[in-house]
Amino acid sequence: MMAEKVHDIIVIGGGLVGISAALALQGRGREVLVLDRPDETLKASQMNAGAFAFCNVEPLATPGIMRKAPGWLLDPLGPLSVPPSYAFNILPWMLRFWRASLPDRYRQAVLAQSAMMTHCEAALKRQVGATSGAAFLRQEGQLQLYEGAGEYRASLEEWNLRKELGIAFELLESAEAIAALQPGLDPRFTHAGFTPHWTNSVDPKLWLAHLTEVFLQRGGAIERLAVAALAPGEGAVELRTSSGDYHASQIVVSAGAWSHHLSRSIGEPFPLETERGYNTTLPEGAFDLKTHLTFSGHGFVVSKINEGIRVGGAVELGGLNLPPNYKRAETLLNKAKQFLPALKTDGGTQWMGYRPTLPDSLPVIDRSPSERRVVYAFGHGHLGLTQSAGTGEIVAALVHDETPPIDLGAFSASRF
Ligand SMILES: Cc1cc2nc3c(=O)[nH]c(=O)nc-3n(C[C@H](O)[C@H](O)[C@H](O)COP(=O)(O)OP(=O)(O)OC[C@H]3O[C@@H](n4cnc5c(N)ncnc54)[C@H](O)[C@@H]3O)c2cc1C
Numbered sequence: 001m002m003a004e005k006v007h008d009i010i011v012i013g014g015g016l017v018g019i020s021a022a023l024a025l026q027g028r029g030r031e032v033l034v035l036d037r038p039d040e041t042l043k044a045s046q047m048n049a050g051a052f053a054f055c056n057v058e059p060l061a062t063p064g065i066m067r068k069a070p071g072w073l074l075d076p077l078g079p080l081s082v083p084p085s086y087a088f089n090i091l092p093w094m095l096r097f098w099r100a101s102l103p104d105r106y107r108q109a110v111l112a113q114s115a116m117m118t119h120c121e122a123a124l125k126r127q128v129g130a131t132s133g134a135a136f137l138r139q140e141g142q143l144q145l146y147e148g149a150g151e152y153r154a155s156l157e158e159w160n161l162r163k164e165l166g167i168a169f170e171l172l173e174s175a176e177a178i179a180a181l182q183p184g185l186d187p188r189f190t191h192a193g194f195t196p197h198w199t200n201s202v203d204p205k206l207w208l209a210h211l212t213e214v215f216l217q218r219g220g221a222i223e224r225l226a227v228a229a230l231a232p233g234e235g236a237v238e239l240r241t242s243s244g245d246y247h248a249s250q251i252v253v254s255a256g257a258w259s260h261h262l263s264r265s266i267g268e269p270f271p272l273e274t275e276r277g278y279n280t281t282l283p284e285g286a287f288d289l290k291t292h293l294t295f296s297g298h299g300f301v302v303s304k305i306n307e308g309i310r311v312g313g314a315v316e317l318g319g320l321n322l323p324p325n326y327k328r329a330e331t332l333l334n335k336a337k338q339f340l341p342a343l344k345t346d347g348g349t350q351w352m353g354y355r356p357t358l359p360d361s362l363p364v365i366d367r368s369p370s371e372r373r374v375v376y377a378f379g380h381g382h383l384g385l386t387q388s389a390g391t392g393e394i395v396a397a398l399v400h401d402e403t404p405p406i407d408l409g410a411f412s413a414s415r416f
Helices: 016-027 065-074 084-100 103-130 148-164 175-181 204-217 256-264 327-339 388-399
Strands: 006-012 032-036 142-146 170-172 191-195 199-201 221-224 227-232 237-241 244-253 273-282 292-295 300-305 308-316 349-357 364-367 374-378
Touching: 006 016, 016 032, 016 103, 016 204, 016 244, 016 374, 016 388, 032 244, 084 103, 103 388, 142 148, 142 175, 148 191, 170 175, 175 191, 199 204, 204 221, 227 244, 227 256, 244 256, 244 388, 256 349, 256 374, 273 327, 300 327, 308 327, 327 349, 364 388, 374 388
Parallel strands: 006 032, 006 244, 032 221, 142 292, 244 374
Antiparallel strands: 142 191, 170 191, 227 237, 237 244, 273 308, 273 349, 292 300, 300 308, 364 374
16 A cells, blocks of 8 residues: 655645745745635635735724624614524624623733734735735725714724824824825715825735745645545544545644634534625726725725725625625625715626634634644634734744744633
8 A cells, every 4th residue: 555645734725824824834944735625716815805904903892892783783784794594503603702892801802913913014024025025015004984073082992092002093183184185085074093004905816826826936735625624643634635635744724714614523613603794896997096995884995906996894694605695795885985976886896705703803823722733723804814924924833833923822722
């Protein structure tokens, strides 16, 4: 019988988190094989809003959200929704989400996320340098917009938190001051916060393609197939795949919203859910966008993608199997048209993506508690692009038994 090949490291998942981990490991001289399912449209990394949102340190589970959530949930096309057929499935996750929103847990999550963001911002710079990727990024800042003084005042707690954490911003208190940065907004937006260092990728799909290409050029390998299960053996970890068994000395599970299916196969369940998000990408000439726009009260953003515009957001807690409800994308586009009257809404392409989300809005980045040869890196929610380079570096540190660059307590695989 021929001896099976034992790979040095297999990374499961070829999204931004998996490829960033693969690149970081390759940078340490390791031989890396990425196994990634062939369906590109399933990758959250492909078509997201493209923002490196390093200043977004607040988890979704804020102390105030449980007051707002019932109102949002009553509107089936509002910023947060649960399809009726999924309502029962999501209950245990919702209970954990509520616990995560309690003030002390929230505060811990903010501090952990803030340390993570500082690390991730520096790691992105290193990744851009190491892959000659500067042309795939642009820094045009971000305007977070409020309709009237009431909404603005309610947001000041968030801005005070950013000040405390040393994040640079400017508060704008008139429609004229806002128009100086972004002409063409409806005058109902009377207040805003501007974060000048906010960076966007020119197109997340091109950014992922660039990183993937660098990985391949440096000798990395990718096979497009699905892993069904992990099976720890004595010499190596076995992976059951659609093309037979694979073996590796180390495994990284970075399979986005599907990661818990793999962890379950070694007896480790995680309360991983998906926040389904929607967007529409409009062609060149749709709007003269000067900066990334965030409509906080409506749960969506408008970003520049190449020379076009992407309007997207929403949170639909609807699992991995229900068909998309593209009325959500239409609703966001209609709102964007009200807020940016000159927006040309023709010729758009709609998309739905699966944000991988844990109830406390923090990813799991840790060794498996039961199988040291498995490292988990998933659950980045709204921030997977933002945190991909930083996560890659942490994964490389874990695989090499080094002290990680930040305290990983809040990101532990044993916290649920
Ligand atoms: C509408 C929307 C807007 C967003 N905007 C932003 C933003 O502006 N900034 C930001 O930072 N983040 C944003 N995000 C979140 C971000 O896109 C995700 O957090 C991130 O892409 C997750 O990356 P990932 O590599 O973990 O997962 P994915 O990109 O989903 O990749 C996982 C990969 O694993 C593969 N896979 C799964 N199971 C298996 C298996 N069993 N075998 C083999 N392969 C498998 C999948 O097919 C996929 O290719 C947004 C998300 C959405 C939906």
